Amino acid sequence: MQPVHLWIRSESRETERRAPVVPVDVPLLLDAGFEVTVEESRQRVFPIEEYAAAGALVADEGSWTSAPHDAYVLGIKELPDAPDSLHHQHIYFAHAFKGQDDARETLERFRRGGGRLLDIEYLVDENDRRVVAFGHWAGYVGAALGVLHLAGTLTAPLAPMAKHELDEELKRAGKAGVDQLLALVTGARGRSGRGAQQALMTAGLPTTRWDRQETQDLHKLVLLGHDLLVNCVVTRTPTTPFVERADLDHERRLKVLADVTCDVTGPTNMLPVNTEITTWEEPVRRLHDGTPVPGNPPLEVIAIDNLPSLLPREASEGFSADLTPHLLGLADEGGPSAPWRAAGRAFDEAIDALEEPAS
Numbered sequence: 015m016q017p018v019h020l021w022i023r024s025e026s027r028e029t030e031r032r033a034p035v036v037p038v039d040v041p042l043l044l045d046a047g048f049e050v051t052v053e054e055s056r057q058r059v060f061p062i063e064e065y066a067a068a069g070a071l072v073a074d075e076g077s078w079t080s081a082p083h084d085a086y087v088l089g090i091k092e093l094p095d096a097p098d099s100l101h102h103q104h105i106y107f108a109h110a111f112k113g114q115d116d117a118r119e120t121l122e123r124f125r126r127g128g129g130r131l132l133d134i135e136y137l138v139d140e141n142d143r144r145v146v147a148f149g150h151w152a153g154y155v156g157a158a159l160g161v162l163h164l165a166g167t168l169t170a171p172l173a174p175m176a177k178h179e180l181d182e183e184l185k186r187a188g189k190a191g192v193d194q195l196l197a198l199v200t201g202a203r204g205r206s207g208r209g210a211q212q213a214l215m216t217a218g219l220p221t222t223r224w225d226r227q228e229t230q231d232l233h234k235l236v237l238l239g240h241d242l243l244v245n246c247v248v249t250r251t252p253t254t255p256f257v258e259r260a261d262l263d264h265e266r267r268l269k270v271l272a273d274v275t276c277d278v279t280g281p282t283n284m285l286p287v288n289t290e291i292t293t294w295e296e297p298v299r300r301l302h303d304g305t306p307v308p309g310n311p312p313l314e315v316i317a318i319d320n321l322p323s324l325l326p327r328e329a330s331e332g333f334s335a336d337l338t339p340h341l342l343g344l345a346d347e348g349g350p351s352a353p354w355r356a357a358g359r360a361f362d363e364a365i366d367a368l369e370e371p372a373s
């Protein structure tokens with residue numbers, strides 16, 4: 015067993031209240047011989063006292079920059095802009111390996127400091143499946159926002175909430191008549207698809223479930239016969255989109271698209287009628303005004319790319335339960351376990367690609 019020091023940093027994004035490891039999971043790490051330090055944070059949903067009571071050491075907010083050299087610095091979202099060279103091993107979602115905005119700058123910071131980025135999105139098992147993700151609660155919240163919008167009770171700006179509050183709103187929406195409407199979940203067998211179904215069940219909405227098999231021959235008329243479409247599909251191969259511009263003038267019940275996938279600009283966007291995300295400030299955007307004739311209502315989209323942050327407690331608890339056993343794999347006798355090695359390879363490839371001339 016290798017001694018491992020895990021340093022849980024504060025988040026720099028002010029709306030980010032989640033934590034990658036929750037207090038109740040800290041003793042699992044300590045029992046395995048880890049040293050665990052947790053930074054104070056103004057916004058984290060779990061008070062620092064709970065971490066201290068669980069046995070973690072407490073450090074000042076943002077003090078990871080002076081953490082011991084061998085510490086793994088763990089967070090969820092992006093690092094602050096300074097310092098401009100990074101010398102630790104960082105574990106978080108960096109969105110820096112696919113040429114995204116700021117990707118090069120992020121990688122350059124690691125290269126300058128000699129640090130390493132173990133991106134959580136690239137922690138995969140031997141079958142190339144991600145071992146930890148926030149999908150379930152993304153689906154839950156995405157579907158819930160769709161239901162509340164159908165009920166006319168979605169108010170902006172959105173803010174983080176407790177699940178029981180959201181569930182009360184969902185039940186109220188159901189009783190107010192939304193339970194007479196029809197919902198369709200695409201990608202229904204995945205993590206977020208299953209989460210979406212749970213929220214719809216809480217509101218009492220009859221739900222159709224489609225995964226790969228059911229969309230092989232796409233039944234457009236059946237699709238358009240639902241009031242709410244919650245899209246949770248992940249695909250790498252461009253496929254027949256679910257809703258295209260030509261469908262908007264068609265007779266339809268479809269009024270709200272809740273796009274959990276949020277792949278709005280990529281070639282695999284299953285809802286190309288929309289090409290922009292929406293935000294907590296403006297969660298809903300009108301895509302089509304509809305026409306006064308019955309059977310052609312306005313169509314609106316909700317495409318928020320940080321849905322789990324709206325249920326920070328539940329999202330953190332589920333994520334931490336999945337991540338903690340893998341963190342233990344950092345201390346494996348023969349070196350970090352397979353998912354960490356996979357994430358390390360992804361980082362090395364991204365650094366190598368920095369050398370390649372831009373095409």
Ligand SMILES: NC(=O)c1ccc[n+]([C@@H]2O[C@H](COP(=O)([O-])OP(=O)(O)OC[C@H]3O[C@@H](n4cnc5c(N)ncnc54)[C@H](O)[C@@H]3O)[C@@H](O)[C@H]2O)c1
Nearest residue numbers: 149152201203204205206225226229247248249319320321
């Ligand atoms: N909006 C947010 O805040 C947020 C947060 C977390 C994750 N996400 C995104 O949500 C998406 C879903 O993640 P997940 O963890 O549920 O993925 P997942 O891999 O668990 O599930 C994807 C599902 O899509 C199905 N699928 C693939 N092609 C299909 C097709 N043509 N028709 C029907 N079904 C098809 C797969 O069989 C699978 O069941 C990802 O793109 C992820 O990045 C969004």
